Amino acid sequence: MNVPPISRYSVPALADLPDDLREKIVAVQDKAGFVPNIFLALAHRPDEFRAFFAYHDALLLRASSLTKGEKEMIIVATSGVNRCLYCVVAHGAILRVVEKKPLLADQLATNPAKADLTPRQHAMIDFALKVCSEAQDVGEADFTALREHGFNDEDIWDIGAITALFALSNRMANLISLRPNDEFFLLGRVPKTKA
Template sequence: MTPPISRYPVPELKDLPEDIRARILEVQDKAGFVPNVFLALAHRPAEWRAFFAYHDALMLKDSGSLTKGDREMIVTATSAANHCLYCVVAHGAILRIYEKKPLVADQVAVNHRKADITPRQRAMLDFALKVCLRSHEVDDADFAALHAHGFSDEDIWDIAAITAFFGLSNRMANVTGMRPNDEFYLMGRVPKPPKDAPARQA
């Protein structure tokens, strides 16, 4: 028997407010399934709206020098530090897809200093993990180190805000016992063959 996706009641899609249902159906159409976070947090619709509004402001923005892969890398590394299974599995899957690197999510989650990433990304994660675990120690030297890798002050705000936002997400996922979708575990691990590749013969 499959365990429940949350310790709290999970509403039926048909019973959700129209705006939330429409967003979830849009995600389902794009991904092929509904990530459990969308259903689990819908237990409180007003908070769901606030959560995903801030999520989108941080993760979908086009300004700044952080790529979508960089943003998912921050989430994966800091979620691992917070022992959040849901976010490591879900965002690790997205990270593998964006970076086109089947190994990167596991590497970053376990030890980003040994991961196959750029020195710039390593500096980014050094700072993100400091914000995650020791934000009271952040000082001007941290900004200078990131400036040396081409990050602006606004980029540094983004790194900190993503880390802080997912600190909230990690804790709610842990408290609710949010279960990652099985689909996430395999996403991005095996490269897809080119569309024009010949069909394999039996």
């Protein structure tokens, strides 16, 4: 079977990358057991790789009242709207693993209104979807609705910034025809069996 390329652009060999990129990719490989294709594809332009992952890490790894799962919910729901196969599949896998809910990612990617979420999470996703598709209409009423669910202004910034970062990521992934790793498709769908 012929495996299609991971990107329409050339992907550098790991050995040819600058040390800092190679170290970051190897660290991810050690943790995940494979290299997510986004790392190899963005390595096509090392300076942009550094900038993207610096913002990604500053936003997604910072202390926040949003859980890791909630951050992934935002990514999956908005990536579904943006029809980004890579981000829906990759972040859907992360969401399934983190939340231990094998159905949630598919629900969020196809119809977030029907997803098994708490009222607080529905408010968060509704806001993220508005930022995703109608950011020009975001106003004080949207902030008020989120505050009523316990979100503060820093949380609201996080929701909007995650949505915005993945709007960039979704569009680049679609532009370069970024193929999801096969490993992502099954992660978190079936419970691990105990040895």
